[in-house]
Amino acid sequence: MSKKISSRAEDYSQWYNDLVIRGGLADYSPVRGCMVIKPYGYAIWENMKTVLDKKFKDTGHVNAYFPLFIPKSFLSKEAAHVEGFAKECAVVTHYRLMNDPNGKGIVVDPDAKLEEELIVRPTSETIIWHTYKNWITSYRDLPLLINQWANVVRWEMRTRLFLRTAEFLWQEGHTAHSTSQEAIAEAETMLDVYADFVEKWLAIPVLRGVKTPNERFAGAVETYCIEALMQDGKALQAGTSHFLGQNFAKAFEVQFMTKENKQEYVWATSWGVSTRLIGALLMAHSDDEGLVLPPKVAPLQVVIIPIFKNAEELNAVFDRVSSLMKTLKAQDISVKLNDDDQTRPGFKYAQYELEGVPVRIAIGPRDLVSGTAEVARRDTKEKQIVQIDDLETFVPALLDEIQANMFQKALKFREENTRRADTYEEFKRLLDEQPGFILAHYDGSPETEDKIKEDTKATIRCIPLNNPLEDGVCILTGKPSTQRVVFARAY
RNA sequence: CGGGGUGUAGCGCAGUCCGGUAGCGCACCUGGUUUGGGACCAGGGGGUCGUAGGUUCGAAUCCUGCCACCCCGACCA
Numbered sequence: 001m002s003k004k005i006s007s008r009a010e011d012y013s014q015w016y017n018d019l020v021i022r023g024g025l026a027d028y029s030p031v032r033g034c035m036v037i038k039p040y041g042y043a044i045w046e047n048m049k050t051v052l053d054k055k056f057k058d059t060g061h062v063n064a065y066f067p068l069f070i071p072k073s074f075l076s077k078e079a080a081h082v083e084g085f086a087k088e089c090a091v092v093t094h095y096r097l098m099n100d101p102n103g104k105g106i107v108v109d110p111d112a113k114l115e116e117e118l119i120v121r122p123t124s125e126t127i128i129w130h131t132y133k134n135w136i137t138s139y140r141d142l143p144l145l146i147n148q149w150a151n152v153v154r155w156e157m158r159t160r161l162f163l164r165t166a167e168f169l170w171q172e173g174h175t176a177h178s179t180s181q182e183a184i185a186e187a188e189t190m191l192d193v194y195a196d197f198v199e200k201w202l203a204i205p206v207l208r209g210v211k212t213p214n215e216r217f218a219g220a221v222e223t224y225c226i227e228a229l230m231q232d233g234k235a236l237q238a239g240t241s242h243f244l245g246q247n248f249a250k251a252f253e254v255q256f257m258t259k260e261n262k263q264e265y266v267w268a269t270s271w272g273v274s275t276r277l278i279g280a281l282l283m284a285h286s287d288d289e290g291l292v293l294p295p296k297v298a299p300l301q302v303v304i305i306p307i308f309k310n311a312e313e314l315n316a317v318f319d320r321v322s323s324l325m326k327t328l329k330a331q332d333i334s335v336k337l338n339d340d341d342q343t344r345p346g347f348k349y350a351q352y353e354l355e356g357v358p359v360r361i362a363i364g365p366r367d368l369v370s371g372t373a374e375v376a377r378r379d380t381k382e383k384q385i386v387q388i389d390d391l392e393t394f395v396p397a398l399l400d401e402i403q404a405n406m407f408q409k410a411l412k413f414r415e416e417n418t419r420r421a422d423t424y425e426e427f428k429r430l431l432d433e434q435p436g437f438i439l440a441h442y443d444g445s446p447e448t449e450d451k452i453k454e455d456t457k458a459t460i461r462c463i464p465l466n467n468p469l470e471d472g473v474c475i476l477t478g479k480p481s482t483q484r485v486v487f488a489r490a491y
Numbered sequence: 492c493g494g495g496g497u498g499u500a501g502c503g504c505a506g507u508c509c510g511g512u513a514g515c516g517c518a519c520c521u522g523g524u525u526u527g528g529g530a531c532c533a534g535g536g537g538g539u540c541g542u543a544g545g546u547u548c549g550a551a552u553c554c555u556g557c558c559a560c561c562c563c564g565a566c567c568a
Contacts, residue, residue: 032560157492157564158563273568343529350528351529364527457564
């Protein structure tokens with residue numbers, strides 16, 4: 001095995017795969033499009049989950065769990081919804097296997113065919129709204145604010161580790177409200193929760209906006225999204241929040257009695273983020289040496305590498321740092337001393353750089369004499385000598401600085417790669433030569449959007465919230481336009 | 492589903508053209524020397540060569556079918 005991972009410049013896709021595999025985040029599984037999330041990758045997900053779950057609860061939501069299997073007939077109750085998901089559903093048709101009569105292993109028992117086939121959930125709107133029908137009868141039952149952490153299956157044509165897998169982990173919030181305004185406010189609140197999380201914890205700047213009708217979630221009236229820019233200039237949708245209007249309430253007959261004693265359909269939202277966020281995290285920050293993790297979600301924030309030739313020297317380092325480790329842990333900083341005597345320091349340095357541990361501290365016999373340590377930060381790869389006694393204040397400050405610096409770096413990258421195009425030629429040239437977000441006018445028609453997508457593979461990522469109005473003309477048709485929208489090629 | 496590629500030890504590969512019973516590097520195990528940026532020496536274990544069939548005295552190698560995975564597209568979070 002080569003020691004280096006592929007570089008971004010020579011093969012961006014391979015670089016990404018190397019990060020995931022060599023970084024110990026996931027493995028391929030025996031089933032196409034599925035992956036095994038390894039402990040290190042899962043630890044990142046757990047950290048994300050912990051923060052998000054608290055934010056959901058702080059905004060009034062509770063967790064519940066709905067079943068994996070959905071009766072096939074449910075899916076077709078909302079027309080746009082089935083249109084959007086039918087082509088990528090895993091279907092359960094039988095419930096039993098038997099020994100092959102021809103002696104070749106095991107086969108599906110033809111007598112065990114299900115009366116009605118079951119869909120493995122690609123998302124849970126249908127089963128949840130079926131359930132909500134029984135839970136909601138009065139305005140007093142509203143709002144109903146429920147989230148679930150679950151796995152879903154979408155049988156995608158082409159998969160990519162974390163970014164698009166056949167099965168993925170996510171959370172999906174499903175809320176019911178008595179008014180349209182309240183549901184819209186909910187969808188916007190959750191978009192803000194996502195944006196805040198991605199920017200402050202993952203250190204990835206995002207654009208908040210709404211999707212055009214073409215890009216809207218199947219069954220939504222309005223889809224809000226956060227869009228991030230990856231290092232190769234492609235966009236990645238990092239989270240979505242949908243205002244579903246009364247579409248699902250009507251499809252599943254969910255009505256409530258108002259204060260005025262009138263029957264009305266309830267208003268709905270749904271919102272979700274998935275393990276795709278791990279893909280975003282990798283692609284936004286990592287470099288040719290490996291992962292670069294923001295301290296706030298790094299499974300391990302600080303690693304101490306002792307330099308030693310024998311047990312005495314190791315113990316001397318351990319004695320010198322044990323109180324430091326306690327102090328850091330008391331501040332909720334994860335720290336580990338790697339006392340493995342089978343690998344040498346250089347190997348450990350390379351390994352922790354690959355894994356993206358934010359701060360590395362090396363302490364050897366010479367340091368013990370001088371009372372110093374070598375502190376290396378992963379984001380800039382800078383090293384400096386610090387007094388060991390100062391580390392308990394230096395390290396927390398450094399972690400904060402790394403977190404802030406990673407966000408600033410990503411923000412600068414996005415700003416430098418957000419450009420305006422006023423003609424179609426310029427638009428196409430930018431896509432090929434300087435990929436990134438492109439702000440351009442379009443005439444607002446789905447046909448124009450489709451044509452541009454067909455020509456260039458670029459899509460409208462979003463119409464930013466609070467978008468400044470500006471008169472212009474559509475880059476494709478020359479028709480008048482009142483605002484620029486954000487185009488990009490996307491994952 | 493279209494295009495390209497690959498299936499040989501846990502991983503990465505050579506061997507296939509030209510058939511003779513499988514090899515290298517890393518990893519792993521044992522012992523020793525090492526340890527401030529991916530250590531070294533010696534010894535050792537591990538593979539029905541993706542799968543099914545065919546040709547042949549003999550197949551990783553030739554022929555046919557099938558399967559899987561990866562990359563690039565169309566679809567999507």
